Amino acid sequence: xxxxSSGQQPQVQIEAYFEPxxxxxxxxxxxxxxxQGSQNSPKGSxxxxxxLEISNNPKTFRKVSLINGVTSIKLELSFSTRPTxxxxxxxxxxxxxxxxxxQTVPAATLRVLAPTQLDIxxxxxxxxxxxxLKQAAFIExxxxxxxxxEGETIVSNVGLFLWDRMPFTRIENAxxxxxxxxxxxxxxxxxxxxxxxxxxxxxxSYSWKIGLTSTTSGNHSLSYHxxxxxxxxxxxxTPFNSPFFNDPFFGFGREESIKVSSENKLIEVRxxxxxxxxxxxxxxxxxxxxxxxxxRDHVSLxxxxxxxxxxxxxxxxxxxxxxxxxxxxxFKIGPPAFSFQxxxxxxxxxxxxxxxxxxxxxxGLLKVPTLYFSYFDPDLxxxxxxxxxEHPLRVDPGEKWVDQGxxxxxxxxxxxxxxxxxxxxxxxxxxxxxxxxxFISSSLLQSIAFxxxxxxxxxAFCLLLFIGLKKRYRGVQSHKQQEITFLKDLxxxxxxxxxxxxxxxxxxxxxxxxxxxxxxxxxxxxxxxELIELLEKANKEKDLISxxxxxxxxxxxxxFAGVDQKTLNLKEEFRQALKIIKKLK
Amino acid sequence: MTRxxxxxxxxxFIGSQSLIANSKDKLFYDAVRAEASGxxxxxxxxxxxxxxxxxxxxxxxxxxxxxxxxxxxxxxxLNYRRALLLDPGNRAFQENLNxxxxxxxxxxxxxxxxxxxxxxxxxxWIISLTSTFxxxxxxLAFLYFQGWNQKKFIFPILIWFLLLCFLFWGAYxxxxxxxxxxxxxxxxxxxxxxSNASQNIPLRRFAGSGSSAxxxxxxxxxxxxxxxxxxxxQSHKSLSGQKWFLVQSIDNSKKGWVKSDxxxxxxxxx
Numbered sequence: 001x002x003x004x005s006s007g008q009q010p011q012v013q014i015e016a017y018f019e020p021x022x023x024x025x026x027x028x029x030x031x032x033x034x035x036q037g038s039q040n041s042p043k044g045s046x047x048x049x050x051x052l053e054i055s056n057n058p059k060t061f062r063k064v065s066l067i068n069g070v071t072s073i074k075l076e077l078s079f080s081t082r083p084t085x086x087x088x089x090x091x092x093x094x095x096x097x098x099x100x101x102x103q104t105v106p107a108a109t110l111r112v113l114a115p116t117q118l119d120i121x122x123x124x125x126x127x128x129x130x131x132x133l134k135q136a137a138f139i140e141x142x143x144x145x146x147x148x149x150e151g152e153t154i155v156s157n158v159g160l161f162l163w164d165r166m167p168f169t170r171i172e173n174a175x176x177x178x179x180x181x182x183x184x185x186x187x188x189x190x191x192x193x194x195x196x197x198x199x200x201x202x203x204x205s206y207s208w209k210i211g212l213t214s215t216t217s218g219n220h221s222l223s224y225h226x227x228x229x230x231x232x233x234x235x236x237x238t239p240f241n242s243p244f245f246n247d248p249f250f251g252f253g254r255e256e257s258i259k260v261s262s263e264n265k266l267i268e269v270r271x272x273x274x275x276x277x278x279x280x281x282x283x284x285x286x287x288x289x290x291x292x293x294x295x296r297d298h299v300s301l302x303x304x305x306x307x308x309x310x311x312x313x314x315x316x317x318x319x320x321x322x323x324x325x326x327x328x329x330x331f332k333i334g335p336p337a338f339s340f341q342x343x344x345x346x347x348x349x350x351x352x353x354x355x356x357x358x359x360x361x362x363x364g365l366l367k368v369p370t371l372y373f374s375y376f377d378p379d380l381x382x383x384x385x386x387x388x389x390e391h392p393l394r395v396d397p398g399e400k401w402v403d404q405g406x407x408x409x410x411x412x413x414x415x416x417x418x419x420x421x422x423x424x425x426x427x428x429x430x431x432x433x434x435x436x437x438x439f440i441s442s443s444l445l446q447s448i449a450f451x452x453x454x455x456x457x458x459x460a461f462c463l464l465l466f467i468g469l470k471k472r473y474r475g476v477q478s479h480k481q482q483e484i485t486f487l488k489d490l491x492x493x494x495x496x497x498x499x500x501x502x503x504x505x506x507x508x509x510x511x512x513x514x515x516x517x518x519x520x521x522x523x524x525x526x527x528x529x530e531l532i533e534l535l536e537k538a539n540k541e542k543d544l545i546s547x548x549x550x551x552x553x554x555x556x557x558x559x560f561a562g563v564d565q566k567t568l569n570l571k572e573e574f575r576q577a578l579k580i581i582k583k584l585k
Numbered sequence: 586m587t588r589x590x591x592x593x594x595x596x597x598f599i600g601s602q603s604l605i606a607n608s609k610d611k612l613f614y615d616a617v618r619a620e621a622s623g624x625x626x627x628x629x630x631x632x633x634x635x636x637x638x639x640x641x642x643x644x645x646x647x648x649x650x651x652x653x654x655x656x657x658x659x660x661x662x663l664n665y666r667r668a669l670l671l672d673p674g675n676r677a678f679q680e681n682l683n684x685x686x687x688x689x690x691x692x693x694x695x696x697x698x699x700x701x702x703x704x705x706x707x708x709x710w711i712i713s714l715t716s717t718f719x720x721x722x723x724x725l726a727f728l729y730f731q732g733w734n735q736k737k738f739i740f741p742i743l744i745w746f747l748l749l750c751f752l753f754w755g756a757y758x759x760x761x762x763x764x765x766x767x768x769x770x771x772x773x774x775x776x777x778x779x780s781n782a783s784q785n786i787p788l789r790r791f792a793g794s795g796s797s798a799x800x801x802x803x804x805x806x807x808x809x810x811x812x813x814x815x816x817x818x819q820s821h822k823s824l825s826g827q828k829w830f831l832v833q834s835i836d837n838s839k840k841g842w843v844k845s846d847x848x849x850x851x852x853x854x855x
Contacts, residue, residue: 302617396621428620428650429643432613436640439670439852440766444708457719461726468730519732 012037012098014105016091018081022111025086026119029110031079035098039064039073044096044105046079052089052110055080083112135199136163139175139224139262147268149378150217152285153316155348158224159207160190160260161198169255172227174208175262181220181269185211185318185346211346213316217271223264229255272376278385282323284375286315292388294368300396302430304357309336309371309388312351317342322354328369332359332431359430360395368393479516486512487581494574499558502570506577507555510548513584514538528552544583551580609638616647625651636854642672649681658689659773659804663849666771670852673705689805702755704763710756717752721745768810768818770832770848772802786848788841792821792829799841808832808839808848820845 015034023029031054035042039062046054061076083089090109095102115123141158148154158175162168174187190206197203214220232254272285288311295306309323322336334357342350360366368391376383444450486509493502508524514531515523517538526534531552535545616631632648649664665682672678686693700706725742772786787798802808811819811831819831821842828845 300618300621302614302621304614428617428647430617431643432610432635433641433643433672435609436671439640439667440704440763443760443763444711450711454715454719457723461719461722464723464726464730468726471730 012101012103014096014098014103016105016108018108018110021109022113023083024113024119025083025115026123028080028082031081031091031108031110033077033079033105035075035077037073038098039075040099042075042077042096042098042103044094047092047094049089049091051083051085051087051112052091053082053084081110083110086112086114088112131199135201136166137161137168137228137258137260139226139260141175141222141224141262141265143265143267147270148214149285149376150214150269150271151283151316151319151376152378153211153213153318153346153348155346156184156210156212157207158187158210158262159205160226160228161196161203161205162228164195164202164204167231169229169231171206172229172257175224175226177222178225179220179222181214181216181218182222183213183215183318188345209345211318211348213319214267214269217269219266219268221264221266224262226260227257228260229257232256273381273383276383278372278374278383280323280372280385281374281376281383282321284311284315284320284373285378286313286375287377287379288313288315288373288375288384288386290371290373290386290388292371292391294391294393297392298394298396299360301360301363302428304359305368305393307356307358307368307391309354309356310351311354311373312342314349315375317347317350317352320352323371323373325356325369325371330360330362330366331369332361333369334358360393361430363395366393366395367391482512483509483581490574490577494570497570499568499570502573503555503558506573507552509577509581510551510584513581517584528556541583544580547580609635612638613641613644620647620651625655629655640667640671640854642668642675642678645671646675646678646681649678649685653681653685653688657774657804658685658691659771660849661685662689662691662805663771663773663851666851670704673703686805689803691803691805693807702758702762704759704766707756707759707763710752710759714749714752714756717745717748721749765809767850767852768812769851770808770810770830771851772804772806772808772843772847773849774804786843788832788839788843790841792831792842793823794827794844796842800839802834802839802843806834807851808834808843811840 013036015036016032018029018031020029031046033042041060059078061074061078063072063074063076065072065074088109088111090107093107094105096105097103137160139158139160141156143156144154160171160175174190177184187208187210190208193205193207195202196205291310291312293308295308296303299305311317311320317340322338325333336354336356339353339355340347340350341353344350358368370390371388372385373387374383374385486505489505490502490509493499493505511523511526511531514520514534515526518534520526520534528549532545532549535548612631612635616628616635619625619631620628629648629651632644632651635644636648645664645668649661649668652658652664653661662682662685665678665685668678669675669682683693721741725738725745729738774784785801785803788800788802789796789798809832811833813819821829821831823829829842830845830848831841832843832848833840
């Protein structure tokens with residue numbers, strides 16, 4: 001055991017040792033670091049010692065105790081350590097940060113002895129079990145090359161191997177690809193093969209042939225997963241916990257689903273070279289030959305001709321767009337129909353047909369436009385361009401219509417002085433155009449969609465009306481409330497016979513009412529002159545205006561001039577006030 | 586079971602649609618070939634067959650050309666008009682119609698204003714009317730609640746109201762013209778076995794072949810069926826089974842009974 005204490009921080013003590021300090025090669029020891037005086041997690045990294053594998057995930061113990069009134073804090077870190085060779089190994093002293101202070105972990109030594117016979121046997125048994133576990137069910141897949149080109153399709157065989165000694169009941173699902181960088185054709189029915197010998201064991205294999213197309217360049221990992229069901233006994237153990245030592249064959253057990261995986265393969269997807277790329281290149285990768293044919297070489301004007309363009313060979317037929325024609329004035333060319341003949345499982349080898357319907361627009365001896373096709377050959381690692389042959393096509397204009405204007409007998413309809421020729425008529429159209437059911441389209445008023453859309457502005461209008469009326473009603477309510485409060489106050493001051501407050505309140509009511517008439521933002525700030533001015537602006541009666549003017553003078557007199565209040569009859573003033581307020585509405 | 590029946594119905598519908606589509610295309614292409622080979626009568630029959638299944642502007646344009654070539658100007662005018670209904674902006678059809686009318690010696694009064702008030706412009710008027718109504722209503726309601734003085738509203742409301750009146754008039758007139766279009770018939774040629782040297786069609790005083798003619802109309806002329814007091818087309822069926830229509834010209838200068846087989850509805854295929 002090694003002990004150390006820091007000179008800078010005497011309260012923190014660090015110990016480091018192995019427990020046990022001597023082990024045989026197949027056993028592991030624990031590298032322990034004891035920190036006394038702090039419970040906080042330290043920061044630092046254990047130095048790497050060749051011959052020792054130290055776990056990165058330590059077990060941590062914390063302890064706080066009180067001994068003779070003194071608090072003792074302890075932190076213990078335990079790292080699992082496995083030796084890989086025999087000898088004496090020392091982890092040298094290494095720095096560590098505790099509570100932001102640098103400390104030093106003292107050196108610790110482990111003696112590793114040669115393994116005993118029992119250790120060797122246990123190790124072999126464990127290895128065998130792991131090997132058996134992996135070999136019970138697995139997936140293998142083949143790749144023709146270590147690399148593929150972007151967009152290239154390759155044929156891959158994916159095989160699921162199930163050990164015959166395992167009681168597999170069924171395959172839950174075909175292998176599922178675990179990579180976004182590749183697209184695969186569908187997994188159809190697998191080819192089953194029995195008594196396949198692998199790892200000195202008997203297997204039943206199920207293999208699928210698929211077409212695998214790379215989508216993006218770069219290094220991508222590829223693996224497959226599948227699930228199979230296996231019968232197990234009713235003990236609380238999965239077949240893989242103890243797959244071979246229980247009785248998996250007989251008895252009324254239950255079924256469990258287990259996941260079967262393949263190895264993760266790293267595949268290089270190379271980008272297609274940019275140099276030498278033809279302008280017609282549409283993404284075809286493989287080795288191809290082309291052929292073209294037309295169904296007729298002699299037609300009448302307006303008759304459709306079928307041009308079949310076939311691309312055969314090996315390549316990415318699943319992602320191959322149709323080659324396009326250059327603009328041509330002599331023909332009207334429709335979009336092509338696609339059809340594929342060949343290996344439908346992988347769509348890697350076969351013939352892709354593009355059938356174009358072309359309509360000659362002019363009579364004469366024409367040449368059906370040429371189609372150019374470019375592809376990248378991954379074996380030759382270069383682009384290839386090929387073109388279809390030129391097909392001659394004779395287009396007959398049809399029998400010419402003879403103008404019978406001279407033999408017409410309907411003389412009345414056409415003035416004799418005027419002769420028309422049918423050359424003025426528009427050209428007969430060889431295509432029907434858009435078919436319609438009626439001559440007049442139905443009116444918008446008959447459309448349900450039109451009436452439904454009217455709901456939107458109607459709803460907006462109703463909403464606006466609702467919000468506006470609510471706002472206005474609230475405003476009116478508030479004005480009424482205010483008026484009632486003023487009148488209550490007026491009555492109150494009348495009952496108290498408080499003329500000063502009575503007239504002050506009276507003035508406020510007049511200010512409020514006049515302000516309301518002209519929607520003044522701050523009516524209580526209006527002076528007497530401004531009030532009269534507003535009343536005149538509102539075209540109120542002259543009598544009313546003069547009464548209000550007199551009132552305002554009276555208010556000022558009582559407020560500021562100290563007029564004798566004994567002669568004042570407030571009841572009469574109140575009655576007059578009610579009349580004036582009513583007229584101010 | 587229900588799903589099966591509904592699937593069957595859908596499949597039958599799709600199948601029948603596909604057959605109809607194929608038949609009309611086939612008839613059209615056969616007609617084009619027949620016309621190219623000079624067999625105009627067969628081409629006419631094939632186009633007529635296709636037009637019973639569906640309609641297209643090119644079909645009626647081609648058919649009109651053929652009728653013109655065979656000097657059946659009434660049917661030529663009828664089919665040019667139908668082609669123009671399906672493709673109103675086609676200048677070639679319009680030129681050919683003018684040419685056919687001129688050849689047939691028929692006047693076809695047309696004002697510039699009618700372009701904007703015909704059946705195809707109804708949707709424009711309706712959309713304009715509803716948009717103006719809602720925009721105005723929303724704007725005025727908004728301004729009202731914003732506290733606009735009532736006096737300020739007079740002018741905008743007046744403009745809005747006048748605009749609405751104008752748009753309503755446009756929509757109403759277009760709808761009326763559409764209704765007029767459904768009553769419009771074009772005078773076509775009488776059967777060849779009937780003797781009529783002048784090819785002109787009589788409008789008779791009474792619904793009967795023995796009745797004297799009020800006036801005569803030329804093939805290609807447009808007439809409108811009269812409506813009875815209960816808004817139904819005024820027609821009469823004689824004892825021999827012959828149907829008669831009471832028709833009049835747009836300016837009401839010509840009026841009388843005409844045999845149903847001497848006229849063709851512009852917007853209806855017989």
